[in-house]
Amino acid sequence: MTTPTSISPTQAVLQVIAGYWTARCVYVAAKLGLADLVKDSPKSAAELAVLTGMHAPSLYRVLRALASTGWLHEDSDGRFGPTPLTVGIQTGAPGSLRALATTELGEEHYPAWGNVLFSVRTGGLAFDEVFGMPNWQYWAGHDEHAQIFNKAMSEMTAIIEPAVLRICDFSGFKTIVDVGGGRGTLISSILRAYPDARGIVLDLPHVIEQGKQLITGQGLDDRCQMIPGDFFKEVPGGGDAYVLKWVIHDWDDERSIAILRNCHRAMAPGGRLFLVEAPIPPRNEPSLHKLMDINMLVMTGGRERTEAEYRSLFDASGFDLTRVTVTPMELAVLEGVRRDA
Ligand SMILES: C[S@@+](CC[C@H](N)C(=O)[O-])C[C@H]1O[C@@H](n2cnc3c(N)ncnc32)[C@H](O)[C@@H]1O
Numbered sequence: 026m027t028t029p030t031s032i033s034p035t036q037a038v039l040q041v042i043a044g045y046w047t048a049r050c051v052y053v054a055a056k057l058g059l060a061d062l063v064k065d066s067p068k069s070a071a072e073l074a075v076l077t078g079m080h081a082p083s084l085y086r087v088l089r090a091l092a093s094t095g096w097l098h099e100d101s102d103g104r105f106g107p108t109p110l111t112v113g114i115q116t117g118a119p120g121s122l123r124a125l126a127t128t129e130l131g132e133e134h135y136p137a138w139g140n141v142l143f144s145v146r147t148g149g150l151a152f153d154e155v156f157g158m159p160n161w162q163y164w165a166g167h168d169e170h171a172q173i174f175n176k177a178m179s180e181m182t183a184i185i186e187p188a189v190l191r192i193c194d195f196s197g198f199k200t201i202v203d204v205g206g207g208r209g210t211l212i213s214s215i216l217r218a219y220p221d222a223r224g225i226v227l228d229l230p231h232v233i234e235q236g237k238q239l240i241t242g243q244g245l246d247d248r249c250q251m252i253p254g255d256f257f258k259e260v261p262g263g264g265d266a267y268v269l270k271w272v273i274h275d276w277d278d279e280r281s282i283a284i285l286r287n288c289h290r291a292m293a294p295g296g297r298l299f300l301v302e303a304p305i306p307p308r309n310e311p312s313l314h315k316l317m318d319i320n321m322l323v324m325t326g327g328r329e330r331t332e333a334e335y336r337s338l339f340d341a342s343g344f345d346l347t348r349v350t351v352t353p354m355e356l357a358v359l360e361g362v363r364r365d366a
Contacts, residue, residue: 046090047090047094047096048130049130049135050087050090050091050094050096051091051096051114051126051130052126052127052130052131052135053087054087054091054096054097054114055114055123055124055126055127055130055131056127056131057073057077057079058077058116058123059073059077059088059091059097059105059111059114060107060111060112060113060114060115060116060118060123061115061116062076062077063097063105063106063107063111064107064111064115066106067098067100067104067105067106068104068105068106069102069103069104069105070082070084070085070088070103070105073088073105088105091105092105095108095110096108096110096111097111113126114126120183120184121180122177122180122181123180124173124174124176124177124179124180125177125180125181127173127177128170128173128174128177129177129320131173132170133152133156133160133163133170133174133324134320134323134324136155136156137150137151137152137155137156137160137323137324138151138319138320138323139151139155140152140154140155140323141319141322141323144322144323145322150323150324150325150326151322151323151324152323152324152325159325160324160325161229164229164231164232165229165230165231168231171231171232171235172235175207175208175232175235175236176208178207178208178210178271179207179208179210179239181271182207182210182211182270183210184354185270185301185352185354185356186210186211186214188352188353188354188356189211189214189270189301189352189358190214190215190218192350192352192358193299193358193360195215195218195219195222195266196219198219198222198264198265198266198297199221199222199223199265200222200223200224200225200263200264200265200266201215201216201219201222201223201224201225201264201265201266201267201268202224202225202226202227202260202261202264202266202267202268202288202291202292203215203224203225203226203227203268203269203270204227204256204260204267204268204269204272204284204288205227205228205256205269205270205271205272205275205284206226206227206228206236206268206270207226207228207232207236208232208235208236208239209224209226209236209239209240209249209251210239211268211270212224212225212226212249212268213239213240213243213245213249215268216245216248216249217243222248223248223249223250224245224248224249224250225249225250225252225261225264226240226249226250226251226252227252227253227254227256227260227261228251228253228254229253229254229255230253230254233251233252233253234253236251237251256272256284256287257280257283257284257287258287259287259291260284260287260288260290260291261291262291262292263291263292263293264291264292264293264296265292265293265295265296265297266296266297266298266299267288267291267292267296267297267298267299268299268300268301269284269288269298269299269300269301270300270301270302271301271302272284272300273285273300273302273327273335273338274302274303274317274321274327274328274329274330275321275325275326275327276325276326276327277326277327277328278338278341281327281338281342282338282341282342285298285338285339285341285342285343285344286342286343288342289342289343289344289363292363294363294365295362295363295365296362296363297360297361297362297363298339298344298360298361298362298363299358299359299360299361300335300358300359300360300361301356301357301358301359302329302330302335302356302357302359303317303329303355303356303357304330304331304332304335304349304351304357304359305318305329305330305331306331307331312355313355314329314355315329317329332349332359335349335359339359339361343363343364344361344362344363344364345361345362345364346359346360346361347360347361347362348360
């Protein structure tokens with residue numbers, strides 16, 4: 026990232042430190058649902074403390090810090106109301122990332138990042154070092170937290186799905202398989218846009234359980250199968266399009282190739298592969314995903330990759346990379362066609 030020139034290096038360091046303090050205050054706001062509570066009428070710290078079961082004087086200090094950074098607005102009566110930023114952590118608001126802020130700044134990612142030096146020193150997984158197990162196993166045993174994580178994935182999908190639907194032409198595909206498809210947010214929008222298509226979502230059992238409700242709520246039970254499983258063992262067969270959004274970046278090359286080879290094996294001849302990932306630009310070019318890469322380093326053992334690296338993965342798994350279309354959110358659709366032996 027380029028060094029800002031309008032501020033001194035000292036100020037830049039202070040801004041970074043304060044950025045992490047602000048992030049933790051935003052976590053408190055997201056976790057407690059403060060944006061929801063002040064949405065219709067401003068409230069005092071005492072009122073908010075009663076509503077959230079917090080210690081009023083301490084909560085006041087967090088509210089004041091949030092107001093000083095634009096996340097709330099304190100009026101002359103000491104009541105806190107919303108600002109344009111507050112909507113970003115308000116439940117159900119369009120584009121809201123309340124669940125993402127709660128999970129990324131909260132109880133799992135934050136301790137893993139706290140141990141980032143472990144990963145840098147050893148190449149090992151900071152998350153596993155802190156929690157004693159891989160993150161996917163952890164989520165399976167912590168339902169309440171897994172719900173927040175899976176909802177966070179849906180929030181991000183909701184932001185990107187219009188671009189995915191614009192870029193990908195799914196017409197002509199009879200069966201679209203979303204591998205590691207989470208709660209089924211993306212497949213639901215694809216199936217709504219293509220009423221003749223059928224969908225399959227493969228994910229871990231606890232995620233599929235959470236997703237079933239969503240699919241039923243969308244009235245898609247008769248067109249979408251929710252299959253619990255392990256993509257390292259098997260991927261549902263017979264699909265003519267396989268979508269993997271934000272899945273391959275969770276894994277190292279060897280395991281990524283194992284997943285993609287299972288897709289290759291499962292798909293009908295001439296089948297298509299659609300990866301939604303964020304190819305990172307070279308050298309100094311700013312990119313959110315160069316930081317997401319560190320998230321992968323500490324959380325999953327995966328990595329963000331350049332387009333050339335994705336091309337190698339496709340090649341090693343029996344696919345030709347035929348098209349890369351970048352969306353405004355830095356994410357891209359990498360489209361491949363199955364090379365038949
Ligand atoms: C980063 S999330 C992306 C979810 C979804 N594709 C999205 O973008 O919203 C990765 C997904 O892979 C799933 N996953 C992890 N290991 C898996 C495995 N061995 N078999 C199937 N799914 C797995 C996780 O449960 C999670 O839903």
